[in-house]
Amino acid sequence: MSTFQIDFSSATRKRIIGIDLGTTNSLAAFMDLTGPEIIPGPDGSRMVPSIVSLADDGSFVVGEPARRLLIDRPDRTVYSVKRLMGRGLEDVKDELKLFPFRIAEGSEQVIRLQLGDRTFTPPEISAQILKELKRRAELHLGEEITQAVITVPAYFNDAQRQATRDAGRIAGLEVLRLVNEPTAASLAYGLDKRREGIIAVYDLGGGTFDISILRLHEGIFEVLATNGDTHLGGDDIDNRLLAIALEDIASEWGEDLSHNGEAVQTIRQAVIRAKEELSFRPVTVIDLEYGGRRYQRELRRELFENLIRDIVDRTLGPCRQAMRDAGLEPEQIDEVVLVGGSTRIPMVRRAVETLFKAKPHSELNPDEVVALGAAVQAAILAGDVKDKLLLDVTPLSLGIETMGGVVSKLIHRNSTIPASATEVFTTSVDGQRNVLIHVVQGERELAKDCRSLARFDLKDIEPLPAGMARIEVRFLIDANGILSVTARDLRSGKEQTVEVKPSYGLTEEQVEAMIRESYEKAEEDLRERQVREARVEADNILAAVEKARSSDAWLELTDEERAAIDAAINELQMVYHSGDHLLIRDRIGKLDNATRKLAENMMNTAVREALKGTKID
Amino acid sequence: MAHVHDCWHCGAKDAASLFCRYCNTIQPPTPDYYEFFDLPRRLALDPEELKNRFYTLSRLLHPDRYTRRSEQEQRFSLEASSILNDAYRVLKDPIQRAEYVLRQEGFPVGDQRNRDVPPELLEEVFELNMALDELRGGDLDVLPQLEQMRRKFLDMLSAIDRDLEALFRRHDDAQGDERRQVLAEIRSTLNRRRYISNLVQEVDKQLTARNA
Numbered sequence: 001m002s003t004f005q006i007d008f009s010s011a012t013r014k015r016i017i018g019i020d021l022g023t024t025n026s027l028a029a030f031m032d033l034t035g036p037e038i039i040p041g042p043d044g045s046r047m048v049p050s051i052v053s054l055a056d057d058g059s060f061v062v063g064e065p066a067r068r069l070l071i072d073r074p075d076r077t078v079y080s081v082k083r084l085m086g087r088g089l090e091d092v093k094d095e096l097k098l099f100p101f102r103i104a105e106g107s108e109q110v111i112r113l114q115l116g117d118r119t120f121t122p123p124e125i126s127a128q129i130l131k132e133l134k135r136r137a138e139l140h141l142g143e144e145i146t147q148a149v150i151t152v153p154a155y156f157n158d159a160q161r162q163a164t165r166d167a168g169r170i171a172g173l174e175v176l177r178l179v180n181e182p183t184a185a186s187l188a189y190g191l192d193k194r195r196e197g198i199i200a201v202y203d204l205g206g207g208t209f210d211i212s213i214l215r216l217h218e219g220i221f222e223v224l225a226t227n228g229d230t231h232l233g234g235d236d237i238d239n240r241l242l243a244i245a246l247e248d249i250a251s252e253w254g255e256d257l258s259h260n261g262e263a264v265q266t267i268r269q270a271v272i273r274a275k276e277e278l279s280f281r282p283v284t285v286i287d288l289e290y291g292g293r294r295y296q297r298e299l300r301r302e303l304f305e306n307l308i309r310d311i312v313d314r315t316l317g318p319c320r321q322a323m324r325d326a327g328l329e330p331e332q333i334d335e336v337v338l339v340g341g342s343t344r345i346p347m348v349r350r351a352v353e354t355l356f357k358a359k360p361h362s363e364l365n366p367d368e369v370v371a372l373g374a375a376v377q378a379a380i381l382a383g384d385v386k387d388k389l390l391l392d393v394t395p396l397s398l399g400i401e402t403m404g405g406v407v408s409k410l411i412h413r414n415s416t417i418p419a420s421a422t423e424v425f426t427t428s429v430d431g432q433r434n435v436l437i438h439v440v441q442g443e444r445e446l447a448k449d450c451r452s453l454a455r456f457d458l459k460d461i462e463p464l465p466a467g468m469a470r471i472e473v474r475f476l477i478d479a480n481g482i483l484s485v486t487a488r489d490l491r492s493g494k495e496q497t498v499e500v501k502p503s504y505g506l507t508e509e510q511v512e513a514m515i516r517e518s519y520e521k522a523e524e525d526l527r528e529r530q531v532r533e534a535r536v537e538a539d540n541i542l543a544a545v546e547k548a549r550s551s552d553a554w555l556e557l558t559d560e561e562r563a564a565i566d567a568a569i570n571e572l573q574m575v576y577h578s579g580d581h582l583l584i585r586d587r588i589g590k591l592d593n594a595t596r597k598l599a600e601n602m603m604n605t606a607v608r609e610a611l612k613g614t615k616i617d
Numbered sequence: 618m619a620h621v622h623d624c625w626h627c628g629a630k631d632a633a634s635l636f637c638r639y640c641n642t643i644q645p646p647t648p649d650y651y652e653f654f655d656l657p658r659r660l661a662l663d664p665e666e667l668k669n670r671f672y673t674l675s676r677l678l679h680p681d682r683y684t685r686r687s688e689q690e691q692r693f694s695l696e697a698s699s700i701l702n703d704a705y706r707v708l709k710d711p712i713q714r715a716e717y718v719l720r721q722e723g724f725p726v727g728d729q730r731n732r733d734v735p736p737e738l739l740e741e742v743f744e745l746n747m748a749l750d751e752l753r754g755g756d757l758d759v760l761p762q763l764e765q766m767r768r769k770f771l772d773m774l775s776a777i778d779r780d781l782e783a784l785f786r787r788h789d790d791a792q793g794d795e796r797r798q799v800l801a802e803i804r805s806t807l808n809r810r811r812y813i814s815n816l817v818q819e820v821d822k823q824l825t826a827r828n829a
Contacts, residue, residue, distance in 0.1 A: 176684055177681070177684075217672060218672070220672055220675065220676070377681075380681050381681055381684040381685075382684070382685070383682075383684075383685060389675060389676055389679055389681060389682075390681070391675060391679070415702065415706060416702040416705070416706070417699075417702065418680065418695055418698045418699035418702060419699055419702050419703060419706075420699040420700070420703055421703075476695070476699055477699075478680070478695060479679070479680045479681065479695070479698070
């Protein structure tokens with residue numbers, strides 16, 4: 001680890017945390033005086049499993065407690081939701097065969113997941129994970145956290161990035177920056193110790209694969225090229241093993257369990273255990289019990305490697321492409337860094353070593369390194385770390401659809417961001433008032449083969465003969481990798497109205513409604529808790545007074561004092577069910593006053609009783 | 618060309634293009650790539666020098682440095698960084714750099730799809746099309762010939778790149794009309810280069826399609 005030059009001169013400012021919102025696990029980290037640190041939960045755990053379950057009372061169970069619910073309440077529990085972020089129904093057809101996602105009706109514009117009798121979008125589910133991390137951070141750091149850096153796979157497209165930012169906003173976090181996961185990892189490794197050099201970051205996580213090639217130059221981390229696959233990861237390996245186990249069980253028990261959510265989850269957890277063990281042992285046993293029956297099957301590493309060889313091979317193409325794009329040969333790569341839990345698999349390590357002809361780094365925990373890097377980036381944004389700077393790139397080319405559905409590329413992949421392009425548009429019909437621009441992302445030549453991002457409607461164009469209008473449109477990809485579009489009428493110099501119609505994902509209005517709802521919910525939650533706490537306190541004092549009625553202290557009170565207590569009790573009982581915690585507390589205060597004498601008497605009695613038992617010689 | 622304006626922050630006249638020379642606040646950036654890098658309008662540029670300026674300016678202008686600043690400053694930082702990155706991408710590549718200067722000097726480039734075969738290439742292009750037709754027809758015997766032609770085109774490209782280097786230096790030393798004459802020469806050289814480079818791409822496409 002490198003040493004961090006940290007300037008805490010302005011430590012009173014709001015703290016920014018770093019978050020790794022992962023497919024399988026999520027983590028938060030912050031910059032301590034000595035360097036980035038993982039924020040533990042109250043139980044000391046460092047990771048929050050990315051599992052969310054809807055409880056019967058409408059609240060959410062997140063993380064480790066939800067893991068059990070995957071088996072007990074599979075219809076209300078969801079995992080690996082990152083796979084659905086910013087995606088359309090068409091994109092995830094194949095996923096749906098392998099993952100027990102329950103897609104609700106009306107999922108055309110944005111996917112909705114059914115949990116019990118309610119539906120949620122993927123950003124809303126992810127927001128629950130973020131809220132849990134936010135809560136942990138607030139408990140651990142003892143201050144309110146409202147700003148964060150969140151990491152995303154480098155190969156995430158615009159819609160997936162927007163969905164991640166939406167999730168942050170719904171969780172009550174201002175997302176100051178989205179950072180690419182491999183780039184964040186390189187920050188955490190502090191490889192800038194060597195000042196100059198080329199490094200490759202190979203990141204195989206639960207659901208996504210990224211490769212990034214960076215040049216280090218005196219604290220600047222300049223990404224030269226990135227590539228990847230947002231649908232490739234440990235989940236795919238689990239699904240392979242799961243399919244085999246299911247088939248095996250079907251022939252052994254004569255029962256097809258593949259449509260039984262509870263059974264599938266039990267088997268999934270067993271094959272994951274076996275997979276993880278095979279990283280340390282040459283042989284293991286898939287071992288599980290379901291419905292009173294036991295299934296055991298030996299699994300050798302050689303067989304495992306044969307099963308997953310093509311998955312590992314699928315990561316190599318993107319690696320070669322990234323090196324080509326960076327104009328580099330494997331010999332020119334100075335260091336290789338491994339990120340993501342799946343890089344613990346020995347076969348993956350061998351493949352990386354062979355390809356890059358270098359022994360990869362894995363000193364830092366591959367599950368934690370991305371969150372640690374996010375914390376470093378947070379400190380850079382806060383101005384606490386001044387000697388480092390990330391220059392990242394856009395992973396996919398940005399283009400517009402032109403005549404015949406052909407894409408005209410405006411910003412090429414691997415361009416350093418922020419990046420921009422300007423195009424002048426005109427009308428094709430006399431008096432035309434609108435021009436519709438279809439923006440796509442991808443490398444293919446036809447728009448239909450690329451990812452549709454949005455349609456931008458240039459509105460209220462001055463009616464002129466065809467071809468006379470001149471609208472200059474500026475496409476700008478910001479440092480988060482997110483596109484914005486502005487337009488200007490070149491004849492009048494006026495700003496032109498642009499209406500955005502995202503192809504997938506939430507509209508601005510929908511996100512705002514969700515944020516409002518979550519605020520209202522938060523207020524509601526707080527109010528309920530305060531009422532509950534006030535009632536508990538009321539119960540305590542009422543019970544204490546009832547108990548005191550049979551004591552000597554009660555008899556020592558005057559009639560007026562006893563009447564005053566009864567009146568105060570009555571008053572408290574009248575507001576007990578009001579739902580107004582302030583009112584309840586006010587009456588508790590009054591009863592407290594009325595019973596002051598009683599309390600004194602009881603104290604004296606107690607002292608007397610105590611003295612009575614003491615012999616004074 | 619010079620980008621003269623008053624500082625939006627302290628109101629000083631003649632504030633300079635990236636940071637106000639008086640109060641050092643970030644300014645609305647100049648869109649001119651050479652001015653942005655504070656470089657003379659020359660076609661022969663030292664890549665190391667350009668790279669160092671890019672890193673220095675990145676440190677000063679990147680949005681990461683403006684998270685805690687006013688919205689106005691954040692906007693200028695985003696705008697300036699995007700121009701910086703666009704400018705660096707264009708200026709570090711000799712071809713794109715020349716095209717940028719040509720466009721600025723009023724020489725349209727690349728727009729008209731140059732379908733006319735440069736006369737000195739007529740013979741080669743004819744041969745190439747024959748060979749490609751045969752390949753599409755399934756005749757693999759032309760592969761060595763195609764490979765040989767591809768190498769020939771690549772050699773031509775290298776020769777053109779050497780010519781361009783000389784032309785760049787001539788441009789930088791010339792003034793006025795003479796300079797425009799050199800620019801016209803550069804433009805026709807670039808057109809020829811683009812034509813040959815498209816030929817290479819076409820051959821590569823056919824060869825990869827064959828291998829796949």
